[in-house]
Structures are given as C-alpha cells and as structure tokens.
Amino acid sequence: MNFSEYLDAEWVPALGCTEPASIGLAAATASAQASGSIRVVKVRCNPRIYKNCYAVGIPYSRGKIGGHWAAALGALAADPSVGLEVFRQNTPERIATAQVLMDEGSVTMDVDTTHQELWIDCHVEREKGSGRAVIAGDHTSVIRIQRNGKVLLGDDETTVNHSNHHIRRRIAGMKIEELFAFLRTMTDEDRERLEEGIALNMAIARHGEKLFPEDFAVRDVHDTIGRAARLASGGVYARMSGEDLSVMSLAGSGNKGITTTVPLVLWAEKMGASRRRMQESLALGALMTSATTHHLGTLSAMCGCANAAGIGLAAGRVYMEGGTEDAVSRAINNMVGNIAGIICDGAKIGCGMKALTAVDAATRSTELAMAGIGIPVTDGIVGSSPHESLANLGRIARGGMAVTDDEILDIMHSKNLSHTPDP
Numbered sequence: 577m578n579f580s581e582y583l584d585a586e587w588v589p590a591l592g593c594t595e596p597a598s599i600g601l602a603a604a605t606a607s608a609q610a611s612g613s614i615r616v617v618k619v620r621c622n623p624r625i626y627k628n629c630y631a632v633g634i635p636y637s638r639g640k641i642g643g644h645w646a647a648a649l650g651a652l653a654a655d656p657s658v659g660l661e662v663f664r665q666n667t668p669e670r671i672a673t674a675q676v677l678m679d680e681g682s683v684t685m686d687v688d689t690t691h692q693e694l695w696i697d698c699h700v701e702r703e704k705g706s707g708r709a710v711i712a713g714d715h716t717s718v719i720r721i722q723r724n725g726k727v728l729l730g731d732d733e734t735t736v737n738h739s740n741h742h743i744r745r746r747i748a749g750m751k752i753e754e755l756f757a758f759l760r761t762m763t764d765e766d767r768e769r770l771e772e773g774i775a776l777n778m779a780i781a782r783h784g785e786k787l788f789p790e791d792f793a794v795r796d797v798h799d800t801i802g803r804a805a806r807l808a809s810g811g812v813y814a815r816m817s818g819e820d821l822s823v824m825s826l827a828g829s830g831n832k833g834i835t836t837t838v839p840l841v842l843w844a845e846k847m848g849a850s851r852r853r854m855q856e857s858l859a860l861g862a863l864m865t866s867a868t869t870h871h872l873g874t875l876s877a878m879c880g881c882a883n884a885a886g887i888g889l890a891a892g893r894v895y896m897e898g899g900t901e902d903a904v905s906r907a908i909n910n911m912v913g914n915i916a917g918i919i920c921d922g923a924k925i926g927c928g929m930k931a932l933t934a935v936d937a938a939t940r941s942t943e944l945a946m947a948g949i950g951i952p953v954t955d956g957i958v959g960s961s962p963h964e965s966l967a968n969l970g971r972i973a974r975g976g977m978a979v980t981d982d983e984i985l986d987i988m989h990s991k992n993l994s995h996t997p998d999p
Contacts, residue, residue: 577746579762579859583769585740586866587833588716589776590660590825592635592818593923595628595875598715599643600650600662602698605709607654609723612703614673617651617683619643619698622691623981624875624920630988632923633818636666640674641818648674648683651700656709659716661822687985694828694874714740714874715828744827744870747863752901752962755863759856767855773824774858777811777837780821784810784928787817793932800846804839805935811838812881813928826862827869827884831923835885835931836861839938840892849896861892864908871970875920877977877984879930882918883969886934887911893942906950908962910941912969913951919977921984 590597603617621629621643629643637645646663652673653665677683688695696711710720710730717740720730750758785807793806811834815823826833840861844854865888872878890907899907915937918930944950951958957972959965 579766582743583766585743586827587769587773588825589822590830591663591822593632594660594715594825594828594830595625595923596632596634596643596646597660597662598711599629599646599696601656601659602696602709602711603647603650603700604653604662605656605718605721606698606700606707607651608656609707610702610705614651614700614702615682616701617647619647619685620688622695623687623689623985625694625696626687627984628923630922632816635663635818635820638671643685644678644683648677744866748867748870752904755860756901759859762859770855770858773833774837774841776822776824777834778841780814780823781807781811781834781838783819783821784814787813800842801939804842805932808835808838808935809928809932812931813925816923816925816927827866828874829880831881831927831931832865832885835881835934836865836888839889839935843893844896853896857892857896860895861888864888864891868966871966872973876973877920877980878973879918879920881927882915882930882934886915886938890938890941893938894945897946899946903945905962907941907945909950909958909965910944911937912965913955913958916957916969916972919980
C-alpha cells in the first residue's frame with residue numbers, strides 16, 4: 577500500500593451527510609436499471625444508517641431532511657456516476673415529484689436489525705421495469721445490482737467489498753514510527769489531493785461559522801484555539817444542516833474530515849509552519865482517524881467525530897509541533913482517557929457541538945503530551961500503548977455499547993416526528 581491508495585479509499589468528496597448520500601447512491605443505482613415514471617421506492621437498512629439519516633439535512637433540497645427524501649431524490653436522479661455527490665442533481669421539478677411520491681406513501685424505509693455494519697438494500701419500481709441495488713461495508717461499495725430480477729452484479733449477497741476495511745486494518749496495525757515513515761512516501765500529487773480537501777473543508781467551515789453568534793467560542797482576536805473550534809463546529813453544523821457545499825470526507829465521514837482538517841490548518845498558520853509540514857500533520861491526523869475508525873467501526877455507537885477525528889487531530893497537532901513518537905502516543909492515550917464514550921445519537925446539527933468538544937479535548941491532550949504528561953496504563957481503559965488504548969476503545973464501542981443504538985432508536989421512534997415516519 578502507498579499513500580495514494582490510502583487517499584483513494586479514505587479521502588473522498590461528498591455532498592451532505594454520507595449516510596443519506598449513500599442511500600441516494602443506492603436508489604440512483606437501482607433506478608438506473610429501468611425507465612419511465614417512478615412508482616415505488618423501498619429501502620431497508622441497518623439501524624445505524626437509519627439513525628444517521630433521521631434528522632440530517634439534504635443538500636439542494638430546499639430544507640428537506642431524512643432518509644425517505646434521500647431515497648426519493650436519489651431514485652429521481654437515477655445517475656450513480658457521481659457517487660456521494662448525487663444530490664447535486666436535485667432540481668425544483670425533482671423535489672416536487674419527490675413530494676408527490678412521499679405524499680402517496682410510495683417511499684418506504686425499514687430497519688433490518690440483522691445487519692450491524694453498514695448495509696442498504698434499495699428496490700425501485702418504474703413504469704418500464706425495476707431495479708435493485710445493495711450497498712454494504714462502505715458508503716460507496718455496491719455489492720449487488722439487479723434489473724427486473726436478473727442479477728447483473730454480485731454472485732453472493734454476503735460478499736462485501738472490504739477494501740476500505742483492509743486499509744484501515746493495515747493502518748491500525750502500524751506503529752507510530754511506521755506511520756511517521758509512511759508520511760515520507762507522499763508524492764506531490766498526494767499533497768495536491770490533500771490540498772483539495774483542505775479547500776473544500778475550509779470553505780464550508782468559513783460558511784458555517786457565519787451561522788453562529790459573532791462571539792461564539794472565541795474570547796478575543798488572538799484566541800486561535802477558540803477560532804479553530806468555532807470553524808470546525810461551524811463546518812459540521814453547516815453540513816448537517818444540508819448546506820449546498822461539498823466536503824472531503826475521511827474514513828467514511830465528512831464530519832471527521834472537517835474536524836481533522838480545519839484546526840490543523842489554523843494552527844499551522846498561527847505557528848508559521850511550512851505548507852509541507854502542515855500537509856504531513858494532516859496526513860498523520862487522517863491516518864490516526866482511520867486507525868481509530870477501524871476499531872470503532874465505520875458506523876458506531878460512539879461519536880466518530882469526537883473519538884476518531886479528535887484522536888487524529890491530537891496526533892497531527894503533536895507532529896506539527898515537532899513532537900516525537902512518544903509524544904504522539906501520550907496524546908492518543910490522553911484522548912482515550914478523556915472523551916471515550918461520547919455517543920453517536922445520529923447525524924444532526926448537534927454534531928457541531930461534538931466537533932467543538934473534540935477540538936478542545938485534542939488541544940488539551942496535545943499540550944499535556946508535549947509537556948511529557950500522559951494518562952498512565954493504570955487508569956481505566958488506557959493501555960500501555962496507543963494500539964492497546966484504541967483496541968480497548970473499540971471493545972467499549974462494539975461490545976460494551978452493543979445495546980446503546982437500540983435505546984437511541986427507541987427514543988427516536990418515540991418522538992414520532994412527522995417528517996420521519998417510524999419504520
């Protein structure tokens with residue numbers, strides 16, 4: 577594996593939240609197998625996909641939210657070639673048609689609790705045929721396509737493309753010194769791709785911060801930490817609101833991409849770090865975010881923005897300040913010993929607050945790590961190494977919090993919000 581392969585898998589443009597975008601992609605893929613007016617759109621998905629679509633905004637939809645709208649608009653687009661930017665194809669006419677489908681009850685979304693990992697099964701009936709698409713494992717991994725019942729792709733529905741999982745597993749298995757060496761394999765093209773992500777994520781962050789009160793999170797004009805937290809929070813807030821701006825997602829999440837990228841850019845400017853040093857810091861932050869995501873899972877009961885991107889951010893900040901491998905290890909342990917357990921209760925504008933928390937926690941963890949202070953192995957779930965700490969964090973997320981999503985879904989269903997019918 578080289579760094580370009582890593583970026584291909586984990587550094588991917590996305591428009592809006594990646595879960596509804598993935599539903600939109602599945603619906604577009606299924607719909608493209610037939611023609612004529614759309615009659616029925618049926619979606620089945622795992623609980624975490626449903627949770628992350630429940631209250632999140634859809635870009636270019638005039639304020640619509642939720643998985644039902646994602647499925648309807650994806651089916652009407654019927655063009656999967658744009659991947660996770662499928663909602664850029666929304667038009668006023670398609671929004672009006674989607675509203676009719678919704679009003680007629682032609683769009684349904686059910687939860688299948690037998691699937692814990694990312695899984696979406698979409699069936700679209702059109703005037704001149706039907707199509708089906710299944711996405712599993714990762715947001716863009718289409719494992720099955722059917723046209724009028726005939727299988728075009730995928731001999732076995734249980735076969736999932738785990739290429740991203742394989743890459744995350746390899747990254748998670750690397751020692752910190754090996755990750756430092758891996759950074760030095762970046763090509764100029766890799767650096768340009770990182771810069772593309774920086775431009776996207778900084779643009780939505782600057783847009784999003786304008787939605788906040790003028791003095792929110794910033795004490796004074798010299799408060800770089802507050803400014804970084806405000807910008808990251810603003811970017812996540814804007815994205816979850818469905819603002820019409822693409823982001824560069826990281827490890828399957830645009831929020832992770834924003835939270836890892838934006839503060840590092842601001843800190844680099846404040847420190848006067850070179851552009852190359854800033855790029856390498858972001859690269860290390862991205863790698864550690866992917867490593868943590870490997871342990872937590874692509875979709876988790878724990879907040880990936882805080883627990884994965886926050887850890888990546890701390891590692892990147894230490895590297896930017898010239899910290900050693902030991903200092904990076906201390907920063908990771910400090911994060912695991914601090915914010916472990918922040919839950920994921922779905923994608924929504926409140927994720928902006930969790931991004932703010934992640935930036936603040938990463939800052940404090942870095943400051944202590946650079947001063948030689950780290951939470952010791954005698955404390956709680958902290959391990960004797962970053963690998964042990966992240967593995968322990970994963971145990972809590974996958975095993976210890978196994979029933980958390982069930983409780984979250986029950987709470988969501990009890991709200992009975994009119995825009996998101998119970999499955």
